[in-house]
Amino acid sequence: MFSFNKLVIFGVGLIGGSLARALRERAGVSGRVVGVGRSLKAVQRALELGVIDEAVTLKDDAALANALHGADIVLIAAPVAQTGPLLAQIAPLLDARTIVTDAGSTKSDVVAAAREALGARIAQFVPGHPIAGRESSGVEAALPDLYVERNVVLCPLSENAPDDVEKIAAMWRATGACVRQMSEAQHDRVFATVSHLPHVLSFALVDQILDSPDAQLKFSFAAGGFRDFTRIAASSPEMWRDICVANRAALLAELDDYVNVLARFRAAIDASDGAALEAAFARSRVARTEWQERGGIKPAGDTTAGEIAAK
């Protein structure tokens, strides 16, 4: 059974706010929740909505020190690029017994930043990534059941105490999530393939059309296949810029593999090798159909935080 005395959430938006609501409203856990934001306005709204008990800004050193004092758990639910600076700011204020975790979409870069920011205290950091999201963002979009039947990946470090990893796992399980563990390298490869690469490929198709002389003609004949393939090309440019840079190494490896598959397909098309094309297409169709039949993903709340796209 999960319990805590004080949970401090940096970034009380969809992800952080939903964790607070889930623990409180769904799991009935009664510890104190402190929200920390870059501006007071951001966390004030979470306080008004009853998502947190106390609102603190990053600028108020004394309040921040007070907030962190005696905290069981700290969750960093801010954009990935802010994780390093945030950890550096709070490192001197952390109690030795506080466990820090995060919700970033990439993990190798976050771990590297955490090692640099926390130094010898790296054992206190348990890297995490809840795979959940909605098309809308901000604390108003936070839901107590956002994590129900969702995956949360933890990437424990060799320095982590097993009890600390279990405490973070128990917190996520209390939200209804399924906790799965893997290395940060494996995490980054998996999400490079199934999420980051498709976004790049989708952006690239629209980019190609825009650079062609008959772009508007092409758009005017685009139909259902185009619509689905490019839905994620309406995703946030800032978020995907950050993810591409943060997961650069894994993404480049997957992109290179993908270009090799395209070269193989190209050769088959060029040779009018219908048998090779049909065999490859049939294999993909079977796998895609089986994936869908196994449940694919749930119809609601079915995007990751990084997959928020315009409808």
Next chain:
Amino acid sequence: MFSFNKLVIFGVGLIGGSLARALRERAGVSGRVVGVGRSLKAVQRALELGVIDEAVTLKDDAALANALHGADIVLIAAPVAQTGPLLAQIAPLLDARTIVTDAGSTKSDVVAAAREALGARIAQFVPGHPIAGRESSGVEAALPDLYVERNVVLCPLSENAPDDVEKIAAMWRATGACVRQMSEAQHDRVFATVSHLPHVLSFALVDQILDSPDAQLKFSFAAGGFRDFTRIAASSPEMWRDICVANRAALLAELDDYVNVLARFRAAIDASDGAALEAAFARSRVARTEWQERGGIKPAGDTTAGEIAAK
């Protein structure tokens, strides 16, 4: 106002059957409709449903000659690869006043096959492509309003009489469709980009995952972005094999352009050039969002015949 005495449809499935139903039930045109199939069973069902007035098989030479005698219009609504052989078979039986058109997803190859099959009678062939479809196929899926507000592309040949092109255009307009004309080369480029290439790219992503050592792990973390990007990877392998081969030249050109865009994106990721990535992603996002806001495509019947995918 469109009218006809006799319309002969080769292949009374979704496309051919919907044309017959649209002319009859929607436009109230009262000419005779003859359906021709490879087997009698295929056209017998269309006869039972009242979609056609007479059922003929390709094997019955006398019936076929009789069917074609006095026909105003012949529609070939069979798989693209069968267009040449069908035209060769009917060429000696065609009245000089009969106009032949088709519904194939590719046009350059169809025109080449038609020139070969029809020889001096090529002037009688007006190439066409109705951009409509449904997830289900066959004459049972045929609808009188399948073509309402859909595009039908005609690719008139220099040999065509303007009155013949207008007759085919009038037929499609009578179904509620919007008729648009372009060259067969332009047609093939447009659909290579907005339809054929995305299918190849989608099949390729699933192919790549299947060849990776942790394929099942990757599938288990695939979410909404993957689902939409790969929906068309559940499309018919046989149909897409044929389209890739039929539209080989245009598809290869578009694929090469696409790989060049990927190389540009790769360089930006490799250089951690966030500004370049954000600029490209933002441009794509604006274009994709505007496409959607202009109406994108209609929510029903929104796949092309070649885009039929498992749900």
